[in-house]
Amino acid sequence: MTTKHYLQSTSHAAPLAVFRVLFGFMMLISMIRFWVNGWIEKLYLEPTFHFKYFGFEWVSVPGNVTYILFLSCGTAAFLVAIGLYYRVAIILFFLSFTYIELLDKTTYLNHYYFISLLSFLMIWLPANAYFSCDNFRKNRTYTKIPGWTIDSIKVLLAIVYFYAGVAKLNSDWLLKATPLKIWLPSKFNFPFIGDTLMQQEWFHYAMSWGGMIYDIAIPFLLFYKRTRILAFALVVFFHVFTRALFPIGMFPYIMIVSCLIFFETNFHLRIISFLKSIGQGWFKLKPTKQLELYKMKHERWALLMITLFLFLQLLFPWRYLLYPGELFWTEEGYRFSWRVMLMEKAGIANFKVVNSETKEYFFIDNSDFLSTFQEKQMSFQPDFILEYAHYLGDHFKSQGHKHIEIYVDCYVALNGRPSQRFIDPSINLLKEKESFKHKTWILAFNDEIKGL
Numbered sequence: 001m002t003t004k005h006y007l008q009s010t011s012h013a014a015p016l017a018v019f020r021v022l023f024g025f026m027m028l029i030s031m032i033r034f035w036v037n038g039w040i041e042k043l044y045l046e047p048t049f050h051f052k053y054f055g056f057e058w059v060s061v062p063g064n065v066t067y068i069l070f071l072s073c074g075t076a077a078f079l080v081a082i083g084l085y086y087r088v089a090i091i092l093f094f095l096s097f098t099y100i101e102l103l104d105k106t107t108y109l110n111h112y113y114f115i116s117l118l119s120f121l122m123i124w125l126p127a128n129a130y131f132s133c134d135n136f137r138k139n140r141t142y143t144k145i146p147g148w149t150i151d152s153i154k155v156l157l158a159i160v161y162f163y164a165g166v167a168k169l170n171s172d173w174l175l176k177a178t179p180l181k182i183w184l185p186s187k188f189n190f191p192f193i194g195d196t197l198m199q200q201e202w203f204h205y206a207m208s209w210g211g212m213i214y215d216i217a218i219p220f221l222l223f224y225k226r227t228r229i230l231a232f233a234l235v236v237f238f239h240v241f242t243r244a245l246f247p248i249g250m251f252p253y254i255m256i257v258s259c260l261i262f263f264e265t266n267f268h269l270r271i272i273s274f275l276k277s278i279g280q281g282w283f284k285l286k287p288t289k290q291l292e293l294y295k296m297k298h299e300r301w302a303l304l305m306i307t308l309f310l311f312l313q314l315l316f317p318w319r320y321l322l323y324p325g326e327l328f329w330t331e332e333g334y335r336f337s338w339r340v341m342l343m344e345k346a347g348i349a350n351f352k353v354v355n356s357e358t359k360e361y362f363f364i365d366n367s368d369f370l371s372t373f374q375e376k377q378m379s380f381q382p383d384f385i386l387e388y389a390h391y392l393g394d395h396f397k398s399q400g401h402k403h404i405e406i407y408v409d410c411y412v413a414l415n416g417r418p419s420q421r422f423i424d425p426s427i428n429l430l431k432e433k434e435s436f437k438h439k440t441w442i443l444a445f446n447d448e449i450k451g452l
Contacts, residue, residue, distance in 0.1 A: 007303070010293060011147040013130035014268035015261050017083070019153065020127035021275070022257040024081025027093065027115070030250045031074035040066055044103055047371050049391055051105040051384055054434050059102040066103075072096050080122075083132020087123070094119040105384070106377045110340050111251035114160060118258075121156060121309065124302040125149045129294040131272050142294035149296075152306050153261055158219035159313050163338040165215030170342075170451025172328070173212065177204040178415040179344035180211075187245055214238055222262040235259045246341070323438050328414055329445040331381055332438060347380035347412035347422060351389065353396055356403040364392060380412045380422070382439050389429035406430050420446055 034040060044050070044061050052059065062069065073096035079089035098116045101107070126145050128134040135141040172178045181204040188194045197203045214234065221231030239252030260268075296302060320333025327334055328343050351364040366375045369392070378384040389406040396404055405428040413419035420443075427441040 007146070007148060009147040010144040011150050012265040012268075013126070013142055013145045013294065014265050014272055015263070016125060016127050016145060016150050016153075017129070017131040018268045018271050019258070019261045020083060020086075020122070021081050021131070022260070023118070023122070023254075024077050024079075026250060026254050026257060027077035027097070028074055028081060031070055031077060033250070035067075035070055035074075040070055042371075043107055043373075047104070047374060049369055049374075049388075050103060051374065051378070051387055053102055053105050054383070054436075056102045059099065061103050069096055069100060073100065080127075083128040083134050084137070086128035086132060086134055090119060090122050090127070094123060104374075106374050108335060109249075109251070110338060111249070111254065113336055114251075115254070117313070118153070118156065121152060121306065124306055125152070126294050126296055131275075140289035140291055142291050144293045146294075146296065146299070148303065148306075150261065152310065153258070154223070155310055156313065157255075157258055157261075158223070159310070160338055161215050161219045163317050164340050165212050165217075166452055167337070167339040167342060168208070168212035168215065170449055172415050172449050173208050173342060173451075176415070177201070177208045179342070180204045180207050182344045182416050183246075190245065211238075222259060225264075228262060232259060232262070248341075325438075325442065326445040326447075326449055328449055329412075330439065330442050331383075343415060345380045345412060345414050346376075347410060347419070349379045349385060349408050349410040349423075351392060352407045352409070353392065353401070354405040354407060355401070356405050358403075369395075379410065382423070382442050383434060385410065385423060386429055386432055386434055386439070393430045404430065414445075417447060 044066050045063070050061055073093060076089045076093035076096060079085060080093055094116065097119060101112050101116060126142075126149060129142040129145050131141075168174070181201065184198045184204055184207065187198045190198055218231055218235065221227040221234070224231075236256055239256050242248065243252040260271075317337035320327045320337065323330065323332040325332070328345075349366070351366070352361050353364065354361040366378070370378060370388070378388050385408060389408065393404050393406050407425055407427070408423050408429060409425050410422040411419040412422040422443060424441045424443055429441075432439070432441060
């Protein structure tokens, strides 16, 4: 098939409509869950200081308005699900969800990043062409959409899985079974296998190798029709099992429902029929205008934007190659690269405030400024350490202290290794600035982790 023929090919709109419905309701549940569990207050309102992403220091927690931000995000998710004012709703969801993610770097998770990317992608897709309230509002519905609009979601899912598998091609994961060898024995209360298999070293290796093979192979198995049902069964088993083992929130369920988009049109039509049966009389109504092909406005621009977007997703995870040193140690280029649960890292960081003229000094009790969760994350991530040092400097300068210098004595343990000094203790961190450049004040790792 030529490129021109492919771009002109069409698909039934049902798979994208089902994806929109499930995505919207999953996001609505996520917002409700965050609110009900009190995480808005715990993570955003209670801390007096929030760690920021480089370049997004201007994003601030708007006090109690944060609740309105979550309410807006949840409302937008609901409107996306039912397909009402879809374009406005998905843009509002993308902006509000991403803004929430930028409030505090401490809460970073790969699946939050995935949701931001996915919602950005959906802005350019005609997900309301079929089975949406917009059909009733405009009195028209469509059955056909450009095939590449559905394939773009499949490609993004394939990138996430494949890169997660490639990231596991390292000596710690495959040859030492870490960090699973550290985590799994603590799951002794897991039903049936907690006090048996979870304690066996061979099982730790089996889980490590199995996870790597699963991540790399699953996109190809989902694309191929003959293996699709088996692949989806593996998706369900893998994500339900990992959700039972680890506190990873809604991510497993989001990936499960997302992978449904790989199935044929008839499967999605059956889902829509089921949803119509739940809706009873409401969904029995049909717009009078039954049109076949949805004509996208500015289709070329949308296609160009999505192509550049997906190319960036292919390229961006490799940026770590621009930095020297061990990636797991420095974490320069680690985030936003689908490196999922690859490390067990813990640290301790003692900060010292020094008067450069009198040489008088005092130590910081981090709990005076940070929550327990923030302190834990700060203690082993260099950009956190630098930002916190500058915060301390600004804080004490505002109290009248002069000639301030900030030093840190920091030790970090990685994947079960003995802890070693992490940051050069002779460096005044107030003289260092955050940038995309390599942080030369991170001390060298005294071991080697081979792999990609």
